[in-house]
Amino acid sequence: MAIPFIDLGAQRERIGASIEDGIKKVLAHGAYIMGPEVRTFEANLAQFARSKHALSCANGTDAIELVLLGLGVGKGDAVFVPAFTFVATAEVVPMTGAEPVFVDIDPKTYNMDPVKLEAAIAAVKAEGRLKPAAVIAVDLFGQAADYPAISKITQAYGLFLIADSAQGFGCTIDGKQPLEWAHATSTSFYPAKPLGCYGDGGAVVLNDDALLERLISFRVHGGATPTDAATMNYVHEAKYLNVRIGMNSRLDTIQAAVLIEKLAIFAEEIALRQTVAGRYNEALDGFVSSVPYVKDGYVSTWAQYTIEHENRDGLQVFLREKGIPTAVYYPIPLHQQPGYNMFTSGTGDLGVSEAKAKTVISLPFSPYLTAETQAEIVAAVKAFRA
Numbered sequence: 172m173a174i175p176f177i178d179l180g181a182q183r184e185r186i187g188a189s190i191e192d193g194i195k196k197v198l199a200h201g202a203y204i205m206g207p208e209v210r211t212f213e214a215n216l217a218q219f220a221r222s223k224h225a226l227s228c229a230n231g232t233d234a235i236e237l238v239l240l241g242l243g244v245g246k247g248d249a250v251f252v253p254a255f256t257f258v259a260t261a262e263v264v265p266m267t268g269a270e271p272v273f274v275d276i277d278p279k280t281y282n283m284d285p286v287k288l289e290a291a292i293a294a295v296k297a298e299g300r301l302k303p304a305a306v307i308a309v310d311l312f313g314q315a316a317d318y319p320a321i322s323k324i325t326q327a328y329g330l331f332l333i334a335d336s337a338q339g340f341g342c343t344i345d346g347k348q349p350l351e352w353a354h355a356t357s358t359s360f361y362p363a364k365p366l367g368c369y370g371d372g373g374a375v376v377l378n379d380d381a382l383l384e385r386l387i388s389f390r391v392h393g394g395a396t397p398t399d400a401a402t403m404n405y406v407h408e409a410k411y412l413n414v415r416i417g418m419n420s421r422l423d424t425i426q427a428a429v430l431i432e433k434l435a436i437f438a439e440e441i442a443l444r445q446t447v448a449g450r451y452n453e454a455l456d457g458f459v460s461s462v463p464y465v466k467d468g469y470v471s472t473w474a475q476y477t478i479e480h481e482n483r484d485g486l487q488v489f490l491r492e493k494g495i496p497t498a499v500y501y502p503i504p505l506h507q508q509p510g511y512n513m514f515t516s517g518t519g520d521l522g523v524s525e526a527k528a529k530t531v532i533s534l535p536f537s538p539y540l541t542a543e544t545q546a547e548i549v550a551a552v553k554a555f556r557a
């Protein structure tokens with residue numbers, strides 16, 4: 172049987188029946204938009220995230236944009252993002268009128284380098300064109316960014332800190348989730364993500380009541396918040412008093428029903444992911460340029476298992492011929508993308524991101540990957556080296 176890159180079928184075999192029951196309930200009650208499952212899922216998600224609030228939305232990209240809008244980031248603002256991440260992290264910034272400023276990454280964790288962040292903030296201040304406003308740190312491949320160090324910097328400079336945890340939702344540092352340090356954490360429920368649904372979905376977890384009110388408003392067309400309605404003496408439906416320019420970004424009730432079941436086993440799946448990653452590490456360490464490095468006290472959710480190889484493209488072709496799918500996250504850092512190379516602020520020192528784009532390759536991974544299949548993948552990787 173062909174080896175899938177991310178095996179969603181094994182989980183379906185395990186909890187497919189309860190997911191289908193959940194979907195059938197939605198079909199029976201017919202509240203397809205903002206139905207009761209959305210509220211239940213948001214409550215369960217907040218409990219998992221140990222956050223005061225969870226707000227679902229249409230996808231992980233909107234989740235970041237909603238936070239930027241809610242924080243009032245916009246024209247003239249600089250938002251610091253890693254140069255080595257999925258494009259969505261940077262894409263939302265110009266949508267608000269602000270500009271992304273690219274920051275280089277740590278060569279071992281692939282996450283934003285706090286020293287380079289501070290240098291980029293200094294460069295933006297010296298240039299004087301933009302006002303430093305926010306940092307979006309990314310939990311790349313599942314490992315938390317260095318929030319303790321990054322939050323010291325954001326506090327010192329008075330910047331907002333947003334955790335883009337689309338790949339790392341559920342990751343921890345000494346048992347604490349990124350929200351311990353960030354103003355808000357965003358995530359994606361894209362099917363291949365560690366916590367994925369059966370379509371598009373996303374969420375923001377946060378503790379700030381006033382920010383939540385604004386996110387609720389921005390999520391549905393900038394409708395009136397209770398505070399808006401009270402001050403404007405308005406008594407009709409909130410969505411027909413449009414106080415700000417928002418978007419339409421709701422999580423479908425059917426997706427919420429799917430996520431309720433998946434969230435129930437998510438903590439257990441994160442534990443299974445550690446076993447699978449551990450087996451890969453043990454077998455591949457010393458045979459490739461690098462196996463993933465997870466810092467002491469950090470628990471990754473292993474959205475990807477990413478190794479480095481000096482002949483990455485050769486290895487990819489070799490594995491493909493053996494029926495083993497791989498992926499390259501990411502072949503071009505953001506500052507070199509045609510749609511983004513006009514953003515010139517920052518230090519311009521992005522050499523680690525450029526080098527990593529040439530060597531990284533991600534292997535098949537899922538919490539249910541068996542030792543036998545892994546042995547087959549490992550043997551193929553080692554055969555290429557030989």
Ligand SMILES: Cc1ncc(COP(=O)(O)O)c(C=O)c1O
Nearest residue numbers: 230231232257259260337359361
């Ligand atoms: C780091 C990162 N941020 C944001 C997103 C956007 O999520 P979505 O595809 O749900 O919009 C992704 C998804 O791939 C991601 O990997």
